[in-house]
Structures are given as C-alpha cells and as structure tokens.
Amino acid sequence: MSTAVVVEGPGEHRLAPHTPREPGAGEALVRVHAVGICGSDREVYQGNRPEGYVRYPLTPGHEWSGTVAAVGAGVPAALVGRRVVGEGFRNCQVCDRCHAGETTLCTAGYEETGFTQPGAMAATLTLPARLLHVLPDDADLTAAALLEPAACIAAAALKANALPGERVAVVGTGTLGMFAVQFLRAGSPGELLVVGTRPDRAGLARTFGATGFRTKDQELPGDLDVVIETAGSADAARTAASLLRRGGRLVLTGIPAPGAAGLDPTDLVVRQLEVHTVFGAPPDAWAHTVRVFAAGLLDPLPLVTHELPLDEFPHAIELVGAGDPKVGKVLLRP
Numbered sequence: 151m152s153t154a155v156v157v158e159g160p161g162e163h164r165l166a167p168h169t170p171r172e173p174g175a176g177e178a179l180v181r182v183h184a185v186g187i188c189g190s191d192r193e194v195y196q197g198n199r200p201e202g203y204v205r206y207p208l209t210p211g212h213e214w215s216g217t218v219a220a221v222g223a224g225v226p227a228a229l230v231g232r233r234v235v236g237e238g239f240r241n242c243q244v245c246d247r248c249h250a251g252e253t254t255l256c257t258a259g260y261e262e263t264g265f266t267q268p269g270a271m272a273a274t275l276t277l278p279a280r281l282l283h284v285l286p287d288d289a290d291l292t293a294a295a296l297l298e299p300a301a302c303i304a305a306a307a308l309k310a311n312a313l314p315g316e317r318v319a320v321v322g323t324g325t326l327g328m329f330a331v332q333f334l335r336a337g338s339p340g341e342l343l344v345v346g347t348r349p350d351r352a353g354l355a356r357t358f359g360a361t362g363f364r365t366k367d368q369e370l371p372g373d374l375d376v377v378i379e380t381a382g383s384a385d386a387a388r389t390a391a392s393l394l395r396r397g398g399r400l401v402l403t404g405i406p407a408p409g410a411a412g413l414d415p416t417d418l419v420v421r422q423l424e425v426h427t428v429f430g431a432p433p434d435a436w437a438h439t440v441r442v443f444a445a446g447l448l449d450p451l452p453l454v455t456h457e458l459p460l461d462e463f464p465h466a467i468e469l470v471g472a473g474d475p476k477v478g479k480v481l482l483r484p
Contacts, residue, residue, distance in 0.1 A: 152484070154272030155463045158207045160197025165461055170274040173222035178229060178279040180236070184295035184457070184481045185270040186213030187466050188325075189382075194265065195467050204265050211269030211482075212238045212262060215294035218282070225279040233289050235297045237281040237436055238263040254430035262430075271460060273484045283440045292457070294443070295481055296450035300329045301431035301439040303380070306401040307333040308435060309426040312376040319343040319374050320360075321390040322381030323351035325453050325479050326403060328358055330378045335359030336447045345370065345389060346381070350475055354452065374398060384410035391423060399424045456480040 154168035173179045191210050193199040214236070218229045241248045242258035263269050263277060285294055303326055312318050318339045320330040323346035334342055335358065343362040344355040352363035364370060366389050375398055379390035382404025391400055391413055400423055418425060431439075442448045455478035458466050466480045 152273035153460055154209050155211075155460055155482075156207050156209055157195055161195065163195065163463060165463075168272045168274070170219075171276040173220055173225070173276050173279075175223040176225060176278055176280065177222040177276055178218050178225055178234075178282060179220040180216040180234060180275045180277070180282075181219045182211075182214055182216045182270045182273060182275055182484045183291040184215055184483050185211040186295050186298070187470050187480045187482065188213060188299065189470065191264070192467055192471050199265070203260060203262075208265070209268045209271055210264045211271035211275075212264030213295060213298040214270035214275065215285075215291040215297070216270070216275065217291075219274065221279060229279065229282070229284070233285040233287065233291055233294070234282045235285065235294055235436075235440070236263070236275075236277055236283065237301075237431070237433065238265075238298065239430055240267055240278070240281075243280075251432055251434060253432050271463065271482060271484070283436050285440065286444050289444070290451065292454065292481065293450040296325070296453060296479060297436075297439050297443060298431070299325055300443070300448060300450065301436045302326065302403060302428060303329040303333055303378070304439040304442070305428045305431045305435035306330065306378050306403050306426070307337075308438060309428065310334075310376045310378055310399055310401045312337050312339060312399075314338040315340040316375040317341040317343075317373070318376040319345060319378075319390075319393050321345045321377060321379045321386050321393070322404065323348050323355060324380065326380035327351075328354060328453055329448070329450075330380055331355055331358040331360050332448050333442065334376075334378070336442060341374075343371070343374070343393075345393070348475060357452070358449070377401070378403065380404055382406060384412060387413055391417065394421070394423055396421045397424070399426070401426045401428060403428045405429075450479075453479045454481060457483055460484050
C-alpha cells in the first residue's frame with residue numbers, strides 16, 4: 151500500500167495510506183518521482199508559515215517531478231506517459247492579474263499545491279492539467295524535481311533583464327543562489343560575481359559560471375549593473391543594493407523575518423535604483439525554466455545531497471534546518 155505524509159498541525163505528522171484520486175475534468179494524475187524540501191516546508195511543519203498561507207491537515211510538497219498516469223475529460227490523452235513538472239499556484243484564470251500572466255498575484259486569494267492544497271509527498275498527485283509543463287522524454291526526473299525553485303529564480307532573471315556584457319552579481323550561495331548563477335551565466339555577462347557567507351561554495355559557484363567570489367566582509371564593488379539577492383535576510387538585501395551603480399537593477403527573492411529593517415528609501419531614490427521582488431513563479435518563468443533545462447544550460451543535480459524515503463520526513467526536515475554545510479538539496483522519493 152502506498153503512503154503519504156500528512157502534517158496534522160504544527161509539529162504533528164503521520165504516514166497515512168494513500169489512494170490516488172482519479173482525475174476529474176481538466177485534471178491529470180501524476181506518479182510522483184521525487185519531491186524536494188525547502189525552508190517553507192519546514193515552516194509548515196513547525197507552524198511558522200504566515201496565516202492564510204497554510205491549511206492543516208496537509209500533505210506538503212510543492213517541488214516535484216513525475217510522470218502523467220491518467221487524465222480527465224478535456225485533457226489531451228497524449229499527456230499520459232509524459233514526464234512533467236507543475237506550477238504550484240492554483241490561480242483563478244479569470245481575474246485581471248491572471249489575464250496579465252501574473253498568476254502569483256491572483257486576486258481570488260492564495261491557493262498553492264503543498265500549502266493549502268494536497269502536495270506531492272505521496273505516491274501520486276492530482277492537479278489541474280493546465281499547470282503542467284512537459285519535459286523532454288529523456289529528462290532526468292531527479293534533477294527536474296528542483297525546477298520549482300529554479301522557476302522562482304527564472305522569474306527574477308526575467309525581471310532583471312541582464313543584457314550580454316553587463317556586470318552582474320548574485321548575493322546568496324544556497325540552492326536559489328546557484329540557480330541564479332546559472333541563469334545569469336546563460337545571458338553571457340561581462341562579469342558574474344557571487345557574494346556569500348560560505349567560502350566553501352566558491353568552487354561550486356565557479357563551476358556554474360561565476361567569474362568571482364567574495365564574502366561580504368571582503369572589499370566589494372559598487373558599480374554593477376544587475377544584482378539578484380537570494381539569501382533571505384535584510385542584511386543580504388542591503389548588501390545587494392550596495393553593489394549597484396546608480397540606476398542599477400536589483401531583484402529580491404528572499405523573505406526576511408517579519409519586521410526586518412529594510413532598504414534605505416533615500417538611497418534608492420538618490421541612486422535611482424530599479425527594485426523588483428519575486429514571490430513564486432508565473433507561467434512565463436516556468437516555461438523559461440523548462441526551455442533552459444531542456445537545452446542543458448541548467449544543471450540541478452550537483453545541488454542534491456540527500457535522497458530519502460517518505461518515512462524519513464522528520465529526518466529530512468531536520469537536515470534542511472541543521473545549517474550543516476554538507477547538506478544541499480534534500481529530496482524525498484515516494
């Protein structure tokens with residue numbers, strides 16, 4: 151019998167029998183290959199997720215890959231057997247933001263796979279087929295399980311609009327930071343600097359295309375064109391802004407703790423900085439991610455350090471929050 155992880159409430163979970171839900175009209179049933187764990191899953195388990203952004207009891211899992219096993223009415227039968235990943239935001243498709251392609255800003259309210267809707271920490275996942283993105287037939291599904299965080303960074307890269315030859319930087323050296331390096335490298339920058347707190351990440355950053363690496367206590371430039379911040383702290387945001395020339399472009403993707411001191415508005419105005427933020431990934435970012443992945447320009451596998459069965463969910467959560475430099479991306483295999 152297959153199982154699913156169910157988080158009953160903060161700090162409470164169980165392994166429950168899992169029965170696949172047959173797809174209804176417009177839906178697809180996916181056999182889950184792998185599901186990633188990130189800090190937001192840890193928030194769900196610990197009860198730190200902001201109000202309105204989680205609904206218990208819940209099967210978590212918003213980063214996943216799998217194969218379509220069945221489809222409902224109105225869905226092309228050709229999808230069956232295809233390798234896929236899927237968007238998490240369950241947007242309404244009819245509000246003005248959805249029509250503009252900004253599905254993460256859907257005015258109908260927040261609904262997302264793995265947070266308010268059943269997620270992928272189970273043998274199967276049933277979801278609207280319109281959220282699926284089809285992968286090449288030979289795609290590595292273990293690597294593809296990381297395409298959700300990659301899509302969030304793709305959204306940042308698209309907003310940054312770095313042009314070939316521009317001098318760019320990434321602040322943060324975690325999974326998101328390493329994806330940012332790869333997306334920016336694909337745009338042929340004149341310089342690609344990575345700034346972080348972990349010198350041990352320098353080698354990996356250079357492998358992905360960085361031309362330089364510095365820790366934040368070293369001398370840093372202040373004349374770059376584009377900076378993407380991925381570290382999720384107010385200090386990282388301020389460091390990122392300080393790297394820019396006047397008129398430079400900053401994209402923030404990390405979410406600091408509530409009440410964190412932010413950027414200096416005087417500095418933003420006087421230096422005419424262009425500031426963007428990202429929360430989730432809209433369809434264009436997902437499509438961009440799948441194209442880049444299919445073209446071999448995005449390599450998630452070196453970021454995976456652990457693959458565990460579903461029944462080791464508590465251990466996986468501990469690994470994610472342990473701060474061990476040897477722990478990268480943790481995947482569960484249903």
